[in-house]
Amino acid sequence: MADKAECNRRIVLLQERLKTGGIDGALLIYPIDIYYYAATRQNSALWIPADGPPRLMVRKSLSRAEAESTVETITPFPSGKNWPEIIGSEFRRIGLTYDVLPLQQFNFYGKILPNREFVDISALLRELRSVKSTWELERMRHSGRELSSVFAEIPEFLRPGMREIDLSAEFEYRARKRGWEGYVRMRAFNQELFQGLAVAGQSAASPGFFDGAVTGRGLSAAAPHGASTAIIDNNVPIMVDYTGVFDGYLVDMTRLFVFGALPPRVQEAFDVALKIQGELAGALVPGAICSDLFTRASEMAVAAGFGDNFMGVPGEQAKFVGHGVGLELDEMPVLALGFNVPLVENQTIAIEPKFVFPGVGVAGIENTFAVGTQGGEKLTPLPDSLVRL
Amino acid sequence: MADKAECNRRIVLLQERLKTGGIDGALLIYPIDIYYYAATRQNSALWIPADGPPRLMVRKSLSRAEAESTVETITPFPSGKNWPEIIGSEFRRIGLTYDVLPLQQFNFYGKILPNREFVDISALLRELRSVKSTWELERMRHSGRELSSVFAEIPEFLRPGMREIDLSAEFEYRARKRGWEGYVRMRAFNQELFQGLAVAGQSAASPGFFDGAVTGRGLSAAAPHGASTAIIDNNVPIMVDYTGVFDGYLVDMTRLFVFGALPPRVQEAFDVALKIQGELAGALVPGAICSDLFTRASEMAVAAGFGDNFMGVPGEQAKFVGHGVGLELDEMPVLALGFNVPLVENQTIAIEPKFVFPGVGVAGIENTFAVGTQGGEKLTPLPDSLVRL
Incomplete structure (x- = not known):
């Protein structure tokens, strides 16, 4: 399992590229994308702002994610109405991995995070991980x-x-x-x-x-x-x-x-x-x-x-x-x-x-x-x- | 492997439900959805109009799909510009399985089939298959x-x-x-x-x-x-x-x-x-x-x-x-x-x-x-x- 220093190096590299690309943050939903940055593949969503600490929001299992993950802020998966507070309106352009995100999931996040622009960061993530x-x-x-x-x-x-x-x-x-x-x-x-x-x-x-x-x-x-x-x-x-x-x-x-x-x-x-x-x-x-x-x-x-x-x-x-x-x-x-x-x-x-x-x-x-x-x-x-x- | 009569019964049931729902056809891309109706899971797209015979369009392997499938019309995967001929403009509302279709795939089909309305038929397909x-x-x-x-x-x-x-x-x-x-x-x-x-x-x-x-x-x-x-x-x-x-x-x-x-x-x-x-x-x-x-x-x-x-x-x-x-x-x-x-x-x-x-x-x-x-x-x-x- 990757340690905190390992995961943090990866996060810093991603954040640099997000900033270069004018993207305000990455919202990772796919298990192996989360595992790469958070050292856990529990069912969750990982928010990595271009600036600032990441946040892991866990559907299941919260206790296991807490035991495994290198991320400091780990919470239960928020209800839909709380998302606009967690990812504030200053985060306008949000990266998602379009290559693996089913349309139902995309529509779900589009609904709970209205008035944002979503962009595909699949290629960027794959390049970094290579x-x-x-x-x-x-x-x-x-x-x-x-x-x-x-x-x-x-x-x-x-x-x-x-x-x-x-x-x-x-x-x-x-x-x-x-x-x-x-x-x-x-x-x-x-x-x-x-x-x-x-x-x-x-x-x-x-x-x-x-x-x-x-x-x-x-x-x-x-x-x-x-x-x-x-x-x-x-x-x-x-x-x-x-x-x-x-x-x-x-x-x-x-x-x-x-x-x-x-x-x-x-x-x-x-x-x-x-x-x-x-x-x-x-x-x-x-x-x-x-x-x-x-x-x-x-x-x-x-x-x-x-x-x-x-x-x-x-x-x-x-x-x-x-x-x-x-x-x-x-x-x-x-x-x-x-x-x-x-x-x-x-x-x-x-x-x-x-x-x-x-x-x-x-x-x-x-x-x-x-x-x-x-x-x-x-x-x-x-x-x-x-x-x- | 399901025989032709078995697959045709399934197709007829789907077509009835498509008609009832005012959907002009189902475009199946996900392997197991294709397998259920065409008896092959080769990499392909299966078009089932609400009325008329299905068409299997194969990326790989065409020869194996031909050997396995119960569908009569099997062709190589068309180039993008040929899709509007194959699925004519009379097919306005097209069903896709949003639960498994990645956004990149959805955008691809949205581009090669412009001016259509896409609808989610995941629940319908799962109900029929149950x-x-x-x-x-x-x-x-x-x-x-x-x-x-x-x-x-x-x-x-x-x-x-x-x-x-x-x-x-x-x-x-x-x-x-x-x-x-x-x-x-x-x-x-x-x-x-x-x-x-x-x-x-x-x-x-x-x-x-x-x-x-x-x-x-x-x-x-x-x-x-x-x-x-x-x-x-x-x-x-x-x-x-x-x-x-x-x-x-x-x-x-x-x-x-x-x-x-x-x-x-x-x-x-x-x-x-x-x-x-x-x-x-x-x-x-x-x-x-x-x-x-x-x-x-x-x-x-x-x-x-x-x-x-x-x-x-x-x-x-x-x-x-x-x-x-x-x-x-x-x-x-x-x-x-x-x-x-x-x-x-x-x-x-x-x-x-x-x-x-x-x-x-x-x-x-x-x-x-x-x-x-x-x-x-x-x-x-x-x-x-x-x-x-």
């Missing part, structure tokens, strides 16, 4: 070590003839025993993920809604992502891609396994994935432009003859090769076209060059890195090589 | 049998001295091997749940954000719900409360275990919980008023001397005793004050009278029932009694 503190990097290194330890055990329980869902169950069991926390938070609308995926052969190459390279077949049309009941055969690529969530902070990693040998084109694609990852990890320095890194990766894939297979099912390919991680799986920045922004030191990014071969399977690698002046620091310490069993 | 078809009831009976089978195995792996998280890991492992699907969908803003919870003794009685009676301590302030690393002792109540999600449909159930004997007051409260459940299950008939059922439960708790412990930590008590379940954990109806609406045959409701004793532990029971003319049909077939080990 750069990790020393304390946060330590949390993420811890998550990386824990998750890597589970990956290291895979050869002990992966067997040919088991179902994808059995492999998932074995992995998840060991992760939970280590304290893997539960839900994987995603910010993007319409995205959802359980813990990760263990998929093999042609079922791994199924197309899907998920904004990633590999979806898997899943267990039903209601849960069309991750492991299915398909049997894991010899001589097919077995991809294990899991998140590690500990103390709120997550890392993301992928390794490839095979009983016997990969089909030659899949082996070749895996080697290309390693090269792309190496290239990008070396280039993960402050100032590097996100879209340039995607272009470089994409060009390497095309040059190797795998352009149509890069980052998804041909024709439905994802248009990124890396994504920020931290408290959420889909943080900033994204290594993708359109993201013409420079990397900042201590941003944390999962790099995941992957290839999909319909009817055959998938190949790829993923590690989480911190942006550093000497290139990316790998936070998921485990060899990248194909594990032949 | 009544299950024969096919849906069969799915939920299946989920109930699968989940009950895992509960029946608990005596094989529950041991004194294990940690709450170990018990969770063992339970979840077996559920996954049976095909438990992954995420538990919740509609309410700010709520989140992993699979369920296994909690014991005083850590079970921790207060928390979750809109339920029992929260548990969890693993950190970032994941303050469910199992913690606390050791499970002798002579304390051990509560196992899990969802069963199969083919999209979920049930919810709770059982109580103990090594040795419960503290007398906790044992007494458990017996009261059974009586309340019995009373409510018998009264789960069409026409019964939801708020009356809560009042009856609450009065029984007070009469037994447990009013302060009913449904939560004293002072932070949840104000319901049952909740609809189906594709989401928090469906309609809710057995709570304010819900002055009659039950309808084939609604499915988890009834969960529970008691919290700070510093001691929790007691209670939970089963999922279908509303029937002879009272509730129990969908989670396992004895309710305290399991003494």
Whole structure:
């Protein structure tokens, strides 16, 4: 749990940006936004004026919020008529996170705080949170070590003839025993993920809604992502891609396994994935432009003859090769076209060059890195090589 | 997966209500709303005019949506400028689900469909979905049998001295091997749940954000719900409360275990919980008023001397005793004050009278029932009694 100094540093940075933007305060309602600034995710609203101390107003549980939070002023959630006193009329422009705030909530706050101008501060909050503190990097290194330890055990329980869902169950069991926390938070609308995926052969190459390279077949049309009941055969690529969530902070990693040998084109694609990852990890320095890194990766894939297979099912390919991680799986920045922004030191990014071969399977690698002046620091310490069993 | 006849029946019911309400069509964007009417949750938008055939517009994956969906007209997601042709100006009043639609999404659709009036159809959709078809009831009976089978195995792996998280890991492992699907969908803003919870003794009685009676301590302030690393002792109540999600449909159930004997007051409260459940299950008939059922439960708790412990930590008590379940954990109806609406045959409701004793532990029971003319049909077939080990 972040201490008071940690949270206060974050609040000061936000307040500076609010002032620069002519915004009089931020009203945070979404749990993980509150957690970042107040060290609690109890059901509440956090008011951070551009100037002055924050105020946490708690629906449930007040006693737990008081025990956890670093904020000094903690009160029960006010009734509607008291809000205009608490957030006085001098606060005219108020920031909200439009990317996650349902319309019903927005209308509620619009009603209890009349005659204000609301503005979207989603992008600002995501930008601020993308750069990790020393304390946060330590949390993420811890998550990386824990998750890597589970990956290291895979050869002990992966067997040919088991179902994808059995492999998932074995992995998840060991992760939970280590304290893997539960839900994987995603910010993007319409995205959802359980813990990760263990998929093999042609079922791994199924197309899907998920904004990633590999979806898997899943267990039903209601849960069309991750492991299915398909049997894991010899001589097919077995991809294990899991998140590690500990103390709120997550890392993301992928390794490839095979009983016997990969089909030659899949082996070749895996080697290309390693090269792309190496290239990008070396280039993960402050100032590097996100879209340039995607272009470089994409060009390497095309040059190797795998352009149509890069980052998804041909024709439905994802248009990124890396994504920020931290408290959420889909943080900033994204290594993708359109993201013409420079990397900042201590941003944390999962790099995941992957290839999909319909009817055959998938190949790829993923590690989480911190942006550093000497290139990316790998936070998921485990060899990248194909594990032949 | 729902077949065409099943989905078409649902669409016809919605269209009737849209016409009655003077709404020209429903534009569904939220995955589970789309799944209910189109049998796919691929990333898409589903347009259901009050009159005429629906149209599914898919962002990702088009091929998978085509393979899964019962809708006849399936197209790629249109560019913004084509929307006014697809949803012509004769469709003036358009329904959206304001309870889950983020403001950014609302603004997007407001921009590409100018000069329309948008109205909130969240409550309408939730009401329609609360009544299950024969096919849906069969799915939920299946989920109930699968989940009950895992509960029946608990005596094989529950041991004194294990940690709450170990018990969770063992339970979840077996559920996954049976095909438990992954995420538990919740509609309410700010709520989140992993699979369920296994909690014991005083850590079970921790207060928390979750809109339920029992929260548990969890693993950190970032994941303050469910199992913690606390050791499970002798002579304390051990509560196992899990969802069963199969083919999209979920049930919810709770059982109580103990090594040795419960503290007398906790044992007494458990017996009261059974009586309340019995009373409510018998009264789960069409026409019964939801708020009356809560009042009856609450009065029984007070009469037994447990009013302060009913449904939560004293002072932070949840104000319901049952909740609809189906594709989401928090469906309609809710057995709570304010819900002055009659039950309808084939609604499915988890009834969960529970008691919290700070510093001691929790007691209670939970089963999922279908509303029937002879009272509730129990969908989670396992004895309710305290399991003494």
